[in-house]
Amino acid sequence: MHSLRGFDGMRALACLAVLAHHLAQRLDSHHWLVKGLHAGELGVSLFFVLSGALLAYPFWQAHFSAQTLPRIKEYVKRRAARIIPAYYLVLFVSVLLNLLIAPQDYALPRLLAGLSFIAPYHYISFFPSDINGPLWSIGLEVSCYLLLPLLLMPLWRRKTASLKVAIAWGVALLIVMQFLHYLIVLLFMTDQEGKGWQYGIIGGAKQWLPYWNIASFMGQFLCGVIAAAGIAWYEKQQQLRHYYFDLAFLGAFGLATWMSLNYLVPGAPSQSLGQAYLAPLFSMLCAVALLAAHFSRYCSWLLDNRLFSHIATLSFGIYLWHYLIMEIIRILWVPQYHYMGMEDIAFGLQIGALVVCLSWTIAALSFYLLEKPILNWARGSNKINRSA
Numbered sequence: 001m002h003s004l005r006g007f008d009g010m011r012a013l014a015c016l017a018v019l020a021h022h023l024a025q026r027l028d029s030h031h032w033l034v035k036g037l038h039a040g041e042l043g044v045s046l047f048f049v050l051s052g053a054l055l056a057y058p059f060w061q062a063h064f065s066a067q068t069l070p071r072i073k074e075y076v077k078r079r080a081a082r083i084i085p086a087y088y089l090v091l092f093v094s095v096l097l098n099l100l101i102a103p104q105d106y107a108l109p110r111l112l113a114g115l116s117f118i119a120p121y122h123y124i125s126f127f128p129s130d131i132n133g134p135l136w137s138i139g140l141e142v143s144c145y146l147l148l149p150l151l152l153m154p155l156w157r158r159k160t161a162s163l164k165v166a167i168a169w170g171v172a173l174l175i176v177m178q179f180l181h182y183l184i185v186l187l188f189m190t191d192q193e194g195k196g197w198q199y200g201i202i203g204g205a206k207q208w209l210p211y212w213n214i215a216s217f218m219g220q221f222l223c224g225v226i227a228a229a230g231i232a233w234y235e236k237q238q239q240l241r242h243y244y245f246d247l248a249f250l251g252a253f254g255l256a257t258w259m260s261l262n263y264l265v266p267g268a269p270s271q272s273l274g275q276a277y278l279a280p281l282f283s284m285l286c287a288v289a290l291l292a293a294h295f296s297r298y299c300s301w302l303l304d305n306r307l308f309s310h311i312a313t314l315s316f317g318i319y320l321w322h323y324l325i326m327e328i329i330r331i332l333w334v335p336q337y338h339y340m341g342m343e344d345i346a347f348g349l350q351i352g353a354l355v356v357c358l359s360w361t362i363a364a365l366s367f368y369l370l371e372k373p374i375l376n377w378a379r380g381s382n383k384i385n386r387s388a
Contacts, residue, residue, distance in 0.1 A: 004057060004231065006249075006293025008312040009303020010286075011050055015315035017043030018134070019322055019359070021266075023352040026326070028340045039260040041267070044137055045220050045277035047319075049286040051141060052224025053231070055079075055148055060166070060232035063156045072149055079145050081378030082316075086371050087138050090320040091115065094129035097324070101331050104130040105202065117142040120212065123190060126205035131327035133201065134319060136212075143214050144221040152225065163233040170226035174280065177219035181275060184213045197267075211269040212276050219275075220283035227287035231294050241297045249292035249299045256285040317363025317371070325358050 021040030055075075062069045095111050098104045106124050113119040114128030117139040128135050155169045188210040197204040259278055263270065270278050277283070293300050311318075329351060330337040342348030 004054065004290075004294055005300035006296065006303045007050060007054065007290065009300075009305070009308040010046065010290060010293065011315050012308035012311035013303075014043035014046040014050065015311055015318055016040075017046070018319060019356065022134075022323055022326065023355065025339055026337055026342050026352075027345055027348045028343045029345055036261060038266040039264050042256075042260050042264065042277050042282060045279060045283050046286050047137075048141065048144065048217055048220040049224035049227070049283050049290065051144065052148070052221035053228040053287070053290055054224070055145065056152065056225040057228040057232060059149075059152065059156050060229045061235075063158075063166075064161045064163075064232050064236050066159070066161065069156055075149065078375075078378050079142075081374045082371075083138065083142060085374050086317055086320060086366055087135075088115070089366065089370065090132065090324065091128060091135060094132040094135065094324050097328065098129050098131055101328075102131060114139070120214075123206040123209045124202055126209060126212075127201045129324075130201050131331070132320075132324040134323050136205075140212075140214055140217045144218050147214075147218055148221070148225070163229065166229040166233070167226060170222055170229060174219050174222050174226070177215045177222065178280065180215035181213060181219065184210050184215055185274060188213075208267075208276075211274065216275045216279055219280050220277070223280065223283040223287040224290065227291045230291045234295065239295055241295050241300075243297050245292045245295040246297055246299045249289050249296050252285045252288040252292060256282055256289065259285070314360065314363040314367055317366045318359045321362045321366070322355060322359040325355050325362075329355070 017040035019040070020037045021043070024034050024037035024040070027034050058070050061067075091111070091114050095104075095107065095114075099107060104110070110119065110125045110128045113122070113125035114135060119125040119128045120136055120139040120143075126136055127133055151173055152169070155166065158165075190206045190209055194203050195206040197207065199206075259282055263272075264278055265271070269275055273279065273281065293303060326337070334347075334351065336342060337348070337351060342351075
């Protein structure tokens with residue numbers, strides 16, 4: 001297990017939030033609890049912040065300790081081992097099932113774009129499969145993996161190490177990403193023809209773009225990178241755990257929750273910031289929560305319970321498979337199991353429980369039979385960093 005306390009729990013919460021969001025979408029209910037679950041889409045942003053922190057942390061440790069930086073070759077190999085096997089499997093299964101039970105437009109170009117991780121850069125390919133929407137995020141996450149060493153290596157290779165310089169560098173990059181986001185929106189706005197979810201998943205992608213762009217998500221990723229710098233620095237200073245970090249975590253987490261319930265418009269960029277998932281403010285609060293959780297006395301202990309650690313281990317697989325299972329149920333069994341289609345809430349909840357069980361089972365099989373052996377090989381040991 002990695003040494004970042006509280007991270008397993010936060011990854012589990014992100015996974016459960018996205019799962020709850022997609023399940024709640026199918027229910028024809030305006031109950032306050034169901035409406036609140038729609039805010040679970042912000043789990044995607046938390047995933048990006050977590051990834052930024054986890055991947056940057058070893059580099060910050062080496063930088064602040066004047067040690068040899070992790071080798072880029074090993075970094076790339078481990079990222080490929082973590083993402084490609086599970087992602088390629090579910091991508092091929094999704095596209096094959098699409099062809100068999102619900103043929104999709106532009107099947108081959110979208111498959112190739114998905115395989116090469118460039119799908120999110122055009123509205124036709126944004127969703128590689130009609131029946132597995134969440135796959136869109138993988139291409140953007142891989143782009144962030146590649147940008148991380150390119151943007152931070154000039155700093156990490158400096159002989160002098162300072163937290164102030166690290167934060168200044170990270171904040172400067174974050175500001176650049178905000179500028180690039182607004183420039184992308186200005187220059188690459190999609191036209192109105194066939195735009196909107198009423199035209200299908202490609203029309204929905206046309207509505208999301210250009211707001212769901214690499215600059216916005218790299219900004220969210222960088223929030224985690226900055227948090228990791230703080231963790232690595234204060235660890236070097238032998239910062240002890242203290243209850244005021246618990247208060248900081250509760251404050252940041254509570255404020256993020258309040259923002260999500262009061263300002264989020266699900267599936268749309270925020271009116272004030274013009275970005276998905278209330279970025280960058282929500283991702284900043286997530287970064288503060290991660291740093292505070294690591295040095296907390298009680299919150300990290302509560303977060304990293306055995307159940308959450310298990311969910312964190314399987315979170316990638318659950319994320320990849322759950323929506324496909326939901327769509328198979330809709331196509332082959334319950335036609336009304338679509339967006340706000342389930343008037344029978346009890347039956348919708350029963351289907352949701354089935355989706356959770358099937359997703360959990362398939363994710364476990366994928367992890368222990370496919371992902372874990374490859375990860376062991378890539379790391380050259382029998383230990384798995386579940387949250388990497």
